[in-house]
Amino acid sequence: MKKLYRFSAIALLVLPLVFTSCSDYLDRDDDDNITEADVFARYEKVNGLVSDVYAAAKKADRPLVFFEHFSNSAITDECEGTNVEGNITNNFNNGAWNPNSLPGSVGQYWEALYEGIRKANLIIENVQKYNTPDNPQQDGDLRNRIGEMYFMRGYFHMLLLRMYGEAPYIDRVINAGQNRADEQSFRHALYLAIDVFRNRSFYKEITASPLRKQYFDKSGDKEVLDLTSDTDKGE
Numbered sequence: 001m002k003k004l005y006r007f008s009a010i011a012l013l014v015l016p017l018v019f020t021s022c023s024d025y026l027d028r029d030d031d032d033n034i035t036e037a038d039v040f041a042r043y044e045k046v047n048g049l050v051s052d053v054y055a056a057a058k059k060a061d062r063p064l065v066f067f068e069h070f071s072n073s074a075i076t077d078e079c080e081g082t083n084v085e086g087n088i089t090n091n092f093n094n095g096a097w098n099p100n101s102l103p104g105s106v107g108q109y110w111e112a113l114y115e116g117i118r119k120a121n122l123i124i125e126n127v128q129k130y131n132t133p134d135n136p137q138q139d140g141d142l143r144n145r146i147g148e149m150y151f152m153r154g155y156f157h158m159l160l161l162r163m164y165g166e167a168p169y170i171d172r173v174i175n176a177g178q179n180r181a182d183e184q185s186f187r188h189a190l191y192l193a194i195d196v197f198r199n200r201s202f203y204k205e206i207t208a209s210p211l212r213k214q215y216f217d218k219s220g221d222k223e224v225l226d227l228t229s230d231t232d233k234g235e
Contacts, residue, residue: 040130043142047135049123050145053152056116059107060159067092067104110164113156120153121173161190 039045066072067081067088074081074089081089088104091097102109126132127146135141153171160167169189 040126116156120149123149
């Protein structure tokens, strides 16, 4: 009987602590309710967002299953898909679709590509805005993640260009109600990239066969220019 009383007394002392701990845990905000500042205050959270962008990029261009069940070769001049699996590739080639009914959509179309661009822009801007700390286990990881997001933003734009031709180039976060997108910006960025490529190619061309170094023969009374020698006789 004394053991029973002792057990009951211990239980009465422990139960309030248990309920208090559970209450504290249940009062915490869910991950869905954390603020933007909370997310970008931790490197681990930012690194998770970067992984999400990589996952979107993987879905955006899978040549062998570009249309869910067909490769992208089915929309080239050399090949044609069959009419199985909902006639996906033929519907695409014939234009028998609309923005609300995209054949074989797995993340390779307009909306999904711009969603990837928005995610990359959010990471780039908010890392600076909230001064996200670097990886405590490896210095320089945050800088690498930011560089990867610049690349991913360009990669998604390249996929847009390949699929649609001209498209707005978005290098900032655009919220609802802001009309700041302009196809001229994408055209300007594309032409700038072409100019850079041409300038680099021209520089390689003009420096490929430079003039030979001129040497002077200073051993005699007169200095004689010798364009055939590879060594300076006066040295």
